[in-house]
Amino acid sequence: MSTLHDFVRNFKKVPQTMREMFAADPKRFSEFSQVLSLPGGTILLDYSKNLIDTQNFDQLIKLARDSNVEKMRDDMMEGRKINFTEDRAVLHIALRNRSNVPIMVDGKDVMPGVNAVLEHMSKFCDSVRSGEWKGYTGKQITDVVNIGIGGSDLGPVMVTECLKPYASHIRVHFVSNIDGTHIAETLKKVNSETVLFIIASKTFTTIETMTNANSAKEWFLEHAKNVSHVAKHFVALSTNATEVCKFGIAPENMFEFWDWVGGRYSLWSAIGLSIALYVGMENFIKLLEGAHEMDKHFKETPLHKNLPVILAVLGVMYINIYGAETQAILPYDQYMSRFAAYFQQGDMESNGKFVRRDGKEVDYSTGPIVWGEPGTNGQHAFYQLIHQGTRLIPCDFLIPVHTHNPVQGGLHHEIKNMKIS
Numbered sequence: 001m002s003t004l005h006d007f008v009r010n011f012k013k014v015p016q017t018m019r020e021m022f023a024a025d026p027k028r029f030s031e032f033s034q035v036l037s038l039p040g041g042t043i044l045l046d047y048s049k050n051l052i053d054t055q056n057f058d059q060l061i062k063l064a065r066d067s068n069v070e071k072m073r074d075d076m077m078e079g080r081k082i083n084f085t086e087d088r089a090v091l092h093i094a095l096r097n098r099s100n101v102p103i104m105v106d107g108k109d110v111m112p113g114v115n116a117v118l119e120h121m122s123k124f125c126d127s128v129r130s131g132e133w134k135g136y137t138g139k140q141i142t143d144v145v146n147i148g149i150g151g152s153d154l155g156p157v158m159v160t161e162c163l164k165p166y167a168s169h170i171r172v173h174f175v176s177n178i179d180g181t182h183i184a185e186t187l188k189k190v191n192s193e194t195v196l197f198i199i200a201s202k203t204f205t206t207i208e209t210m211t212n213a214n215s216a217k218e219w220f221l222e223h224a225k226n227v228s229h230v231a232k233h234f235v236a237l238s239t240n241a242t243e244v245c246k247f248g249i250a251p252e253n254m255f256e257f258w259d260w261v262g263g264r265y266s267l268w269s270a271i272g273l274s275i276a277l278y279v280g281m282e283n284f285i286k287l288l289e290g291a292h293e294m295d296k297h298f299k300e301t302p303l304h305k306n307l308p309v310i311l312a313v314l315g316v317m318y319i320n321i322y323g324a325e326t327q328a329i330l331p332y333d334q335y336m337s338r339f340a341a342y343f344q345q346g347d348m349e350s351n352g353k354f355v356r357r358d359g360k361e362v363d364y365s366t367g368p369i370v371w372g373e374p375g376t377n378g379q380h381a382f383y384q385l386i387h388q389g390t391r392l393i394p395c396d397f398l399i400p401v402h403t404h405n406p407v408q409g410g411l412h413h414e415i416k417n418m419k420i421s
Helices: 002-010 018-024 054-066 069-077 111-130 151-162 180-187 207-224 227-233 241-247 263-268 270-279 281-300 307-320 339-351 383-388 407-420
Strands: 033-038 041-046 143-147 171-175 195-200 234-237 326-331 369-371 395-398
Touching: 002 054, 002 307, 033 281, 033 307, 041 307, 054 069, 054 307, 069 281, 111 270, 111 281, 143 151, 143 207, 143 270, 151 171, 151 263, 151 270, 151 339, 171 180, 171 270, 180 207, 195 207, 195 227, 195 270, 207 227, 207 234, 227 234, 234 241, 234 270, 263 270, 263 281, 263 339, 270 281, 281 307, 326 339, 339 369
Parallel strands: 143 171, 143 195, 195 234, 326 369, 326 395
Antiparallel strands: 033 041
16 A cells, blocks of 8 residues: 555654654644534543644645545445455444435435334334333333344443433343353343343344343243243344244334444444433433434545544544554543443454555554453553553543533542543
């Protein structure tokens, strides 16, 4: 890839330390930060603490431009099949396209299908959350168990934890590991009369998911005794209607998604049903709206002010110029405790490649190992290596301005934020 090789060859590392750069330029923070004001709130991206100056930041943006990032972005958003290995479009943006502008794949607008599934989810969620949906003994649903793996688990787990302050009376549980301990310990927490199982598998053949699903079904029937009761307590997120029906799930309780939705982006689809049941469909729609606003920003904003582009090129710089092998994601909010694991999949599955689009092997670093823990736990575990070890470890800090839990008049929140600096 000559563009990247030229970039590496011509890149000039900053000659100063971070302290020296801030001392020399009082406006460094304002120059290397962006504020994005959205209907749902404001995001400040501070990238002034990176090893950049005006000259090499311009080089980074030029790399993005010369690598056709803008064209690839537009191709993705217009439904072109940028997933060339599977000859598929990549259209998670359609799932949260709140503008309803048509998005075409193979000459067909996908938005009517997306909206139909959202309407299906809305009616189902309202039925369960209102108590209209009853279990086999006439009791309301109190617990939801999502059985999935990978993108069918990591996204919903992360979001339900993040949005816990918006939950009401329904509890959610997640089972992903094929280790029987995971399903066994989860089943100890629920009642067969009041539990709803969500089986999340596009093909309905994923071995880990279906093994756990069949174990859940066996446990359920030990209590319910009648196979016809399965339909009241199991729903499917799948495209395989035949296998779903064989399992005992009613066709009307199968929620569809599409092959242009990658697993790591699927929480915005029917895979997010557990999220919607937990926080309500109204809040799930707000989640989609927030993502849509960021999609608009990514599409419409010049590269040098484009938040996801800036973060991306900084990552390229660290692994290809400075030889960084890992990247730490450090959210200073306990509700975001699963964000690093979610982002780990999004980054490492996307960049876990060794073959270029032309079929040749790459000769550069495609991505780092992504890891992290919520602060301040990490400060008492691995920060010493970050600060005083011999490896360069880029760190991204995610910090909320406000807390949902102002314990002792906000003292905990104040101390936590002080610990960052």
